[in-house]
Amino acid sequence: MTLRVNDLKVYYQTLRGDVHALDGVTFDLADGEIMGLAGESGCGKTTLGKSLIRLDSRMKHVGGTIELDGKNVPIADEKAMVPLRYHEISLIPQYAMSALNPTRKIGRMIKDLMKARGVDPASIEDELHRRLELVGLEQDVLNRFPIELSGGMKQRVVMVISTLLNPSLLIADEVTSALDVSTQRAVAESMVEFRDRGFVKSMVFVTHDLSLVYQMADTIMVMYAGHVVEKASAKTIVNEPKHPYTQMLISALPEVGSTEEQGRLEGIPGKPPGLLDPPTGCRFKDRCPLAFSKCSERPPLVEIEPGHWAACWKTG
Amino acid sequence: MWRYIGRKLFVYLLTFVIAVTINWMIPRFMPGDPVRSMLNRASISDPEALERMTTYYETVFGLDTPLYQQYFNFWAGLFRGELGVSSMLYPQPVLDIILRSLPYTLALLLPAILLSWIVGNRFGAFAARNKVLDNTVLPVGYILTATPYMWLALLLAWSMGIVLGWFPASGGYSFSLIPEFSWLFISDLISHWFLPFMSLFIVALGGWAIGMRNMIIYELEADYSNYLQALGAPRRLIRRYAFRNAMLPQITGLAVQLGTVIAGALLTEIVFNYPGLGTLILSALNNRDFFVLQGVFLFVVVGVLIANFIIDIIYVLIDPRTRVQMTGGGA
Structure with a gap:
C-alpha cells in the first residue's frame, strides 16, 4: 500500500471561524494506482491534494494520519516535511502556467533546484533530456525563459520537473483545466506513461472533469463538502455508481449521441452547504432525494463490495 | 536588440529637442530684463550712455536679433559647446561656471x-x-x-x-x-x-x-x-x-x-x-x-x-x- 490516509481533518482558519474543508477523509492508494479525485468546486479536493504535500499558512491539521510506504507523513511539521517533499511526494500545481520563475532560464532553474535538494545536477541531466523528449519537448527549452513557451509546453516542463526525482506519490492538481481538449489528452496520456515507466509510483489526479479521469484513472474518488462520498474503480463509478450524489453527478454529464428528446440533462438542485458551520450527519442530505431520518447521523465509509467504498445509509 | 535601442534613442532625442526648446523659451518669457538689471547695478544716470551700453550688451548676448534667429543661434551654439556668457559673472562663459559647480x-x-x-x-x-x-x-x-x-x-x-x-x-x-x-x-x-x-x-x-x-x-x-x-x-x-x-x-x-x-x-x-x-x-x-x-x-x-x-x-x-x-x- 503506497498511501494510507486515515480520518484526515484539515481546517482553514478564518476570522469568522474554522472552515471544515476536510472533515475525516479516509482512503488508501495502492502501488501504481492512479486515482482521480473528483467533486464540485469547494468540496475539498484541492485541499486534500495540498494537505498531502504542504499546508499553507491558513491551513491547520486538526486530526488524522497519513502514511506513505509505511512511514508516517508529519504534515503539520513544516521542517520534518522538507526531506519528504520532491523526493517522496511531489506536486504538479494548479497554476503550472506560472509555476516557473519568469527571470530564470528553465535549465538554470532546474539546476538551482537540484543543488538545493542535494542532487548533483549532472547526475540527472541525461534523464532530464530523455524525459523532455518523452513529453515531446526539445532540449532547447532548457535554454529558454518561461515566457518563450506556450501554456502546454510550460505544463509539460512542470510535469517533467515535478517527477524528476521519481517520487512515490504525485499530486496532479487540475493539470488539464487550463488546456484545450487535444492538449488535455496528450497530458493525460503522458501522465499514464510516467506511471507505467515507474517515474512515479502512484498518483492522485485532482480534477472536476469526470470524463477525462474515466479514461486515464484506475480508480475515482468522489468528494462532497469535505467528506469522501464514494471510491471505486473508474468503470464502476461511471457505470454503476451507488451513492446518490455520484449518481446525480454522473447523470449530469452529457453522453455522446444523446439528444434533447431523450431527456434534458438534469443538474443537481440546490448547492453544497457552507463549511464554516457544516450540517451534522450526511452533508448531502439536503439535496438528496433519498434522504430519510437516519441521514442526520454521519454514514460511515464502508466497503460495499471488494474495492468499492461508499458512505450512504441506503447503500450499506 | 539594435532596433530597440535605435527606437529608444529616437524617443530620447525627441525629448531632448523638446526639452531644449522649452528650456530656451522659459527664461525669455520670464519677467525681468537681464541687461537692464545688470546695468542698474552700475547705476548709470546718463540716459544716452545707458542707451549705448544696452545696445552693446544686447549684441554681446545676442538679444538684438529676432526671436527665431535667437533660437537657431542657441542650437548652433549648443553644438559648438557654447552656452553663452553669464550676465551675473560677466564675462565668464556659462559653461565654465557650470563645470565648476x-x-x-x-x-x-x-x-x-x-x-x-x-x-x-x-x-x-x-x-x-x-x-x-x-x-x-x-x-x-x-x-x-x-x-x-x-x-x-x-x-x-x-x-x-x-x-x-x-x-x-x-x-x-x-x-x-x-x-x-x-x-x-x-x-x-x-x-x-x-x-x-x-x-x-x-x-x-x-x-x-x-x-x-x-x-x-x-x-x-x-x-x-x-x-x-x-x-x-x-x-x-x-x-x-x-x-x-x-x-x-x-x-x-x-x-x-x-x-x-x-x-x-x-x-x-x-x-x-x-x-x-x-x-x-x-x-x-x-x-x-x-x-x-x-x-x-x-x-x-x-x-x-x-x-x-x-x-x-x-x-x-x-x-x-x-x-x-x-x-x-x-x-
Missing part, C-alpha cells in the same frame, strides 16, 4: 542615489517577513520617505552642524583653505559633503526599503515561490528568486525617482549653501541670469535623459520579458 552636485547625487537604492533594497528585502523588523523599521521608513528633503536638511544642519558641531553646516570647503590635492583639503571636503549627502540618502532610503519590502512579500506569495516551497526548496533559494524579480519594479522606480532626487538635491544644496548646481540656479534666478539658468537646466535634462537611457538598457538585459517584447518574438 557640476562636480559638487555629482559627488552628492551619484552616491546618494545609488547607495540609498542599494542599501534600501537590501534592507527592505531583509525586513520583509521578519515580524520584529517589520514592526519597528517600517513606520520609521514611512516617516522618512514622507519627509521633505529640505526639512530634513534643515534638521540635520541645525542638530549635527550647529548644536553638536560635528560637521560644518555650510559651504563646499572651508574658506581658509585653498583647493589643492592634499589630505587636509580632501578631509575638509568630505566633512562638508557629509550632511547634504546624509539628508538626501536618508529620505530616499525609506522609500526604497518600503517598496522592496512590499515587492518581496508579493513575490514570496507568487506561484513560482509556492511551487518551489512545495518541492521543498530552501528559503534561501526562494528568497533569492524573489529578490531578483522584486528588483525589476525597483529599477523602473529608480528611473522615475531620478527627477525628484535631483529636485531634492537642489533644495538640499541651497540649505547647506553647497556650491553645486542648485545653489547656482538660485543665484542665477536672483540675478535674472538666464544664460546660466538655461545652461544648468540643459545639464539636468541631459543628465536625467542619459540616466533613464542607461536604466532602459539595463532593464532589457535583466528581464527576459522585455527582451521578448522588443525582438517582437512571441511564445
